[in-house]
Amino acid sequence: MNKSSFYLTTPIYYVNSVPHLGTAYTTVAADALARYRRMTGHDVHFLTGLDEHGQKVAQAAEENGMDPQTWVDTIAPKFLDAWKMLAITNDDFIRTTEERHVRGAQAFLQVLKDNGDLYQGHYEGWYCLPDETFYTEDQLAEGNCCPQCGRDVQFIKEDNWFFRLSAYQERLLAHYEANPQFIQPETRRNEVVSFVAGGLKDLSVSRTTFTWGIPLPFDPDHVMYVWFDALINYITAVGYGDPDRAEEFARRWPAQYHFVGKDIIRFHCAIWPAMLMAAGLELPETVFAHGFLLTKGEKMSKSKGNAVTPASLVERFGVDAYRYYFLRDVQFGHDGSISMEGMVQRYNGDLANDWGNLVSRLLNMTEKYCDGAVPQPPAAADEADADILSIAAGLPAAYEARMRELDYVGALESAWELIKRANRYIEDSAPWNLAKADETRPRLEAVLYNTLEAVRIAALFTAPVMPNTSAEVWARLGLGDLFDVTDLAAAAAWGGLPAGSRVSKGDPLFPRIYEE
Numbered sequence: 001m002n003k004s005s006f007y008l009t010t011p012i013y014y015v016n017s018v019p020h021l022g023t024a025y026t027t028v029a030a031d032a033l034a035r036y037r038r039m040t041g042h043d044v045h046f047l048t049g050l051d052e053h054g055q056k057v058a059q060a061a062e063e064n065g066m067d068p069q070t071w072v073d074t075i076a077p078k079f080l081d082a083w084k085m086l087a088i089t090n091d092d093f094i095r096t097t098e099e100r101h102v103r104g105a106q107a108f109l110q111v112l113k114d115n116g117d118l119y120q121g122h123y124e125g126w127y128c129l130p131d132e133t134f135y136t137e138d139q140l141a142e143g144n145c146c147p148q149c150g151r152d153v154q155f156i157k158e159d160n161w162f163f164r165l166s167a168y169q170e171r172l173l174a175h176y177e178a179n180p181q182f183i184q185p186e187t188r189r190n191e192v193v194s195f196v197a198g199g200l201k202d203l204s205v206s207r208t209t210f211t212w213g214i215p216l217p218f219d220p221d222h223v224m225y226v227w228f229d230a231l232i233n234y235i236t237a238v239g240y241g242d243p244d245r246a247e248e249f250a251r252r253w254p255a256q257y258h259f260v261g262k263d264i265i266r267f268h269c270a271i272w273p274a275m276l277m278a279a280g281l282e283l284p285e286t287v288f289a290h291g292f293l294l295t296k297g298e299k300m301s302k303s304k305g306n307a308v309t310p311a312s313l314v315e316r317f318g319v320d321a322y323r324y325y326f327l328r329d330v331q332f333g334h335d336g337s338i339s340m341e342g343m344v345q346r347y348n349g350d351l352a353n354d355w356g357n358l359v360s361r362l363l364n365m366t367e368k369y370c371d372g373a374v375p376q377p378p379a380a381a382d383e384a385d386a387d388i389l390s391i392a393a394g395l396p397a398a399y400e401a402r403m404r405e406l407d408y409v410g411a412l413e414s415a416w417e418l419i420k421r422a423n424r425y426i427e428d429s430a431p432w433n434l435a436k437a438d439e440t441r442p443r444l445e446a447v448l449y450n451t452l453e454a455v456r457i458a459a460l461f462t463a464p465v466m467p468n469t470s471a472e473v474w475a476r477l478g479l480g481d482l483f484d485v486t487d488l489a490a491a492a493a494w495g496g497l498p499a500g501s502r503v504s505k506g507d508p509l510f511p512r513i514y515e516e
């Protein structure tokens with residue numbers, strides 16, 4: 001059952017440095033959604049990649065004594081390795097230095113030029129290099145700093161090509177009005193609406209003072225402004241500008257989701273849609289902006305020196321716990337504080353105590369009392385089973401409702417309701433007492449079957465966030481490959497666990513961590 005195309009993207013990351021917790025955050029969140037949508041039968045296309053052009057990347061290359069191409073070729077594998085380490089299942093990985101992108105981006109600019117949306121002009125104003133953003137004098141923060149990141153800006157004067165962004169103000173506002181889901185969450189939507197309503201200036205879209213970029217097809221002394229170049233990746237990756245991939249492009253575009261950080265919504269919610277309108281293309285369905293990860297109240301970033309690496313956390317907690325922590329502790333769409341103490345707490349509480357412990361004790365009891373074979377499902381339901389059965393039955397709809405809102409916290413909480421209930425169910429039913437007498441044997445088997453079934457179902461719904469653990473739980477239950485599930489609702493129907501299936505207890509899934 002292949003539902004329609006589900007195309008989602010992350011920003012393409014600058015290769016001025018290696019992946020960090022911030023970039024990993026967006027990527028993990030997108031991966032959890034991609035995995036979930038594959039399980040619900042969608043034809044998922046999950047794109048991530050690298051933003052390799054521009055002055056900032058050229059400067060990083062120079063500082064490292066390399067030419068820009070060698071530099072980006074050195075950094076790209078570090079991103080690929082990081083995404084592999086984090087179990088990211090992107091279907092494509094675009095680099096803006098690739099031929100397919102360069103050709104597509106040039107074709108796009110030619111269309112804008114032919115449609116009369118580009119013109120030559122003179123630019124004088126301020127530029128924030130770390131953000132690759134133009135600012136007018138009155139937009140600057142106190143002390144002539146970048147209003148976004150607070151760093152120094154530079155004054156530039158150039159003859160450039162301009163995009164008639166100002167001409168799209170009314171159409172953009174009309175689009176926001178008619179499509180309330182276009183910018184989420186609501187606070188970001190309001191921010192963009194007031195920004196656009198305040199008036200848009202035409203945008204300089206080329207540079208001449210350096211060469212590390214895509215030459216304009218109609219004026220090769222100019223290279224494309226890096227943000228223009230970068231945004232176009234969302235369409236070149238799926239075949240824009242390539243006659244041989246026209247069908248693919250028609251099937252994939254428009255995207256269902258662009259995931260972005262809140263610092264880059266103007267590019268994605270004002271400039272990008274105006275570019276698409278100018279080219280006569282449809283707009284993406286939703287741009288979802290998440291918040292910042294904060295450490296000790298400050299935005300976590302490399303330049304502030306408060307960045308811990310993803311690898312060091314994965315080494316200590318494991319990849320699934322890493323993914324779980326960021327999605328469970330930070331409400332997607334809001335800023336959220338992260339800390340080592342918080343991570344240890346989540347790990348020991350939710351993962352070691354609730355989930356890992358449930359699986360261990362249950363599989364142990366199945367080995368001990370049933371020779372490691374799943375018992376027969378009970379012939380009739382007992383009153384004491386009603387609660388766990390109804391939580392399991394309600395889980396697919398509850399989870400879906402949360403995921404539609406990209407409320408990962410809520411989705412995980414709904415899975416945890418089942419996990420916690422299963423733990424309590426074991427306590428209440430006390431299988432160790434039921435095992436003492438022959439006449440309570442049927443009840444013992446019923447309790448074990450029901451809990452095993454709850455665990456099987458909980459593994460399905462924790463899989464988008466913790467894929468390795470869920471696959472392991474399925475394997476221990478003697479079930480097939482969890483990643484083959486493409487009809488989650490059917491897979492989650494009660495009674496899917498076959499009696500007689502051999503279980504194996506294995507090592508603890510989340511051995512307790514003691515704080516150093």
Ligand code: MSP
Binds near residue numbers: 013263
């Ligand atoms: N290259 C541009 C994006 C072009 S997309 C057409 C870019 N790259 S970036 O590498 O600087 O950042 C990418 C994303 O990482 C942004 O969405 C940003 O919000 C996110 N993060 C960087 N630091 C962050 C945190 N501390 N917390 C959460 N995410 C933040 O911008």
